[in-house]
Structure formats: structure tokens, C-alpha cells
Amino acid sequence: MRAGVSEVSCDHAAQTWNESGTPPAGVHRLFNAYYDRPACLDLLGDVTGKRVLDAACGPGLYATELLRRGASVIGFDHSPRMIEICRERAGQGDFRVHDLSDPITWLPDASVDLALCALAIEYVDDRVGALRELRRVLRPGGALVLSRQHPTGDWLRHGGDYFDVRVISETWSKGWNVRYWLAPLQVICEEIAAAGFWIDRLTEPRPRPEAAAIDPRHYERLCREPTGFLAFRLCPRT
Ligand SMILES: C[S@@+](CC[C@H](N)C(=O)[O-])C[C@H]1O[C@@H](n2cnc3c(N)ncnc32)[C@H](O)[C@@H]1O
Numbered sequence: 754m755r756a757g758v759s760e761v762s763c764d765h766a767a768q769t770w771n772e773s774g775t776p777p778a779g780v781h782r783l784f785n786a787y788y789d790r791p792a793c794l795d796l797l798g799d800v801t802g803k804r805v806l807d808a809a810c811g812p813g814l815y816a817t818e819l820l821r822r823g824a825s826v827i828g829f830d831h832s833p834r835m836i837e838i839c840r841e842r843a844g845q846g847d848f849r850v851h852d853l854s855d856p857i858t859w860l861p862d863a864s865v866d867l868a869l870c871a872l873a874i875e876y877v878d879d880r881v882g883a884l885r886e887l888r889r890v891l892r893p894g895g896a897l898v899l900s901r902q903h904p905t906g907d908w909l910r911h912g913g914d915y916f917d918v919r920v921i922s923e924t925w926s927k928g929w930n931v932r933y934w935l936a937p938l939q940v941i942c943e944e945i946a947a948a949g950f951w952i953d954r955l956t957e958p959r960p961r962p963e964a965a966a967i968d969p970r971h972y973e974r975l976c977r978e979p980t981g982f983l984a985f986r987l988c989p990r991t
Pocket residue numbers: 756757758763785808809810811812813814815829830831832835851852853854870871872873876877
């Protein structure tokens with residue numbers, strides 16, 4: 754398997770996420786709606802009138818919000834079921850099945866104003882190649898907003914050598930098989946640089962206060978500890 758999450762697992766996850774036609778509840782909602790999404794939307798800034806690429810768009814929660822904020826959105830995901838759900842949810846935009854590991858042959862150079870890749874890059878073996886492609890399609894002056902698991906949190910959870918770049922394979926609740934890369938912060942930054950970006954902003958988000966009512970234990974923990982996600986705003990180096 755080339756990419757880090759099996760498409761079967763992604764399709765299964767998509768099905769689980771959308772059984773009721775609503776985003777995931779409980780802790781999943783906390784991590785997405787009240788933690789990752791506010792951070793990335795803040796880093797994207799004003800998207801009105803901008804052409805935004807949502808890479809690994811999943812079930813379209815970002816895409817829907819970006820459209821609501823006045824962006825035109827194109828997106829992709831390697832899971833056909835995610836794309837189906839995304840199209841249904843977003844109602845407009847251009848979404849297709851595509852793998853982050855492959856060249857985005859259907860987008861010309863410098864054809865989008867902003868790109869977003871939320872919570873997916875750690876699933877990809879050739880992260881530099883994937884980031885290079887996202888850089889290629891960005892217009893000069895554009896930016897890529899990238900979020901991913903926090904390396905310190907990953908290391909606290911898995912132990913071992915923090916500096917080791919390694920693959921973790923796990924089965925999460927509901928039977929989702931996941932395989933993702935752990936890397937220290939230095940390597941994450943080196944990969945970003947190797948892809949031709951400089952780091953404009955790096956944030957270690959805290960959950961929104963509303964999250965306390967959803968899951969007080971995770972809320973408290975994410976307020977104190979780097980056990981969640983990191984988010985970057987990356988600009989193409991010229
Ligand atoms: C945790 S979800 C994030 C979805 C969305 N970005 C969000 O934050 O709401 C990870 C997504 O990455 C997608 N994904 C994983 N590996 C991928 C790959 N190699 N190419 C494209 N999409 C991938 C999965 O199908 C899934 O939709």
C-alpha cells in the first residue's frame with residue numbers, strides 16, 4: 754500500500770462519518786470543528802474571491818466552510834466515498850479522486866491562490882514530493898496551510914526515539930487501519946524547506962472554549978499539552 758491510510762479504511766471512515774449526514778460527534782468533533790479547523794481557517798485568512806485547493810478534502814467540512822466564506826474550491830481525496838460525500842455536502846466546487854502521492858496533472862502551474870492540506874500529509878510516504886506539487890500549483894504570493902499531528906504528542910504516545918523517522922501502523926476504534934509517519938519537528942521543517950517553502954507561521958493550536966462542553970477531559974488536556982496538532986502557513990520560496 755503506497756499511501757498511509759487504506760482506501761478501504763477511508764471509505765469506512767467516510768461511511769461512519771456520514772451515516773447520519775452529520776459530521777462526527779464527541780471527541781472527533783472536538784478535534785476537527787473546535788481545534789484543527791479554527792486554526793487552519795485563521796491561517797488561511799480572508800478567502801473571499803480566492804481559488805482554494807483543498808488537498809485530502811475528506812468529507813468536505815473545510816470545503817463547505819470555504820465556499821460559505823466566498824472562495825471557489827477545488828479539492829481531491831484518494832477515497833472515492835469521501836469525494837462522494839464531499840460533493841453532496843459542498844453542493845458546488847470541483848472535487849475529484851486523486852492521491853497526494855501523484856502529480857496533480859489536472860492543475861496547471863500557478864493556478865490556485867491558496868492550498869490547504871489538513872491532517873493528511875503524515876499518511877504520505879513521499880511528503881516532499883507531495884508538498885512540491887502543492888507548491889507548483891500555487892500562484893506567486895499564495896500560501897499553503899498545512900496541519901498535521903504534533904510530533905511531541907506522537908512521541909509521548911508511542912515512546913521510543915523521538916528523532917527516529919518511522920511508520921506507525923494502528924487499528925483505531927471502529928476498525929480503521931491507519932499507517933502514518935512519525936518525524937521530529939526538525940525533519941518536518943526540513944521537508945517543508947526541501948519542497949521549496951518558507952514557514953510564515955507555525956501554530957500550536959488550543960481548542961476553542963466551546964469544546965469544553967463536548968469533552969472536558971480532552972479539552973483540558975489539549976489546553977495544557979502538545980498532544981494534538983500543529984499547523985503551518987507556508988509560502989513558496991522564490
Ligand atoms: C483525517 S482526514 C482529514 C480530512 C480533511 N482534510 C479534514 O481535515 O476535514 C484525512 C483524509 O486524508 C485522506 N488521505 C489519506 N491519504 C491520502 C492520500 N495519499 N491522498 C489523498 N488523500 C488522502 C483520507 O481519505 C481522509 O479523507
